[in-house]
Amino acid sequence: MELERYRRQLAMPEIGPEGQRKLAASSVLVVGAGGLGGPLLYALAGAGVGRLRVVDGDTVSLSNLNRQFLFDQADLGRPKAEGAARRLSAFNRDITVEGAAAWLDQTNGAELVKDCQLAVAAVDNLSARLALNAACARQNIPLVNGGVEGWYGSVLAVEFGVTPCLACCYAGTAPEEGGQALGAVTGAVASLMASVTLQMLLGRNPIPGEILLYDGKRLELDRVPVERSPGCPICGTL
Ligand SMILES: [Zn+2]
Secondary structure (H helix, E strand, O other), rough: OOOOHHHHHHHHOOHHHHHHHHHOOOEEEEEEOOOOOHHHHHHHHHOOOEEEEEEEEEEOHHHHHHOOOOOHHHHHOOOOHHHHHHHHHHHHOOOEEEEEEOOOOOOOOOHHHOOOEEEEEEOOOOHHHHHHHHHHHHHOEEEEEEEEEOOOEEEEEEEEOOOOOHHHHHHHOOOOOOOOOHHHHHHHHHHHHHHHHHHOOOOOOOOEEEEEEEEEOOOOEEEEOOOOOOOOOOOOOO
16 A cells, blocks of 8 residues: 555544555445546545545446546447446545446345445436435445435435335435436535545545435535334334
């Protein structure tokens, strides 16, 4: 590991050499390499998270390029997972990046999350979020979830059996997603997700039992308490 790369963050008391070793020893699954996943992955790769597994079944299209800065025009039509792995490996050769060109669902979630310390949902649909939530619950792997719509975004950090899970928060509802997206907003929410992820890898959940809400139009940040659901089919018995 080239320590000079991390000099500016090694100087931060919450990180230091011990924290840096912790990050280098960590494996993180990131589902979605789009508007949220791209800036988030850059932040994790730059910080020196040792192993990143990037899962995305999509290919790069022109309408992605207003916000998905892992890719450029030469990537059009190519799988996002492979492009992301290639770009991030070139960005930081200290780390290992695996790309899996697949849609995470109930059939493959367990296998994809296996051996990771933490998973991140950076997708644009509820079914993938809930499939990842269920897979993480079964293996007791903490989950950071983020979403955006237009100017607005949200972040939730799940520690199963301790904080509400995604099924507690979103059961029976299907918020519309994927319609509107601007790079300036997705980048801000991705940075919040990365900050939560890195702090959890270092041993502290900064938003336990709260949803972080970002308003990119009024430039406001809010924290709203959320409750566990006693009858939750995913975490109710944990
Ligand atoms: Zn739950």
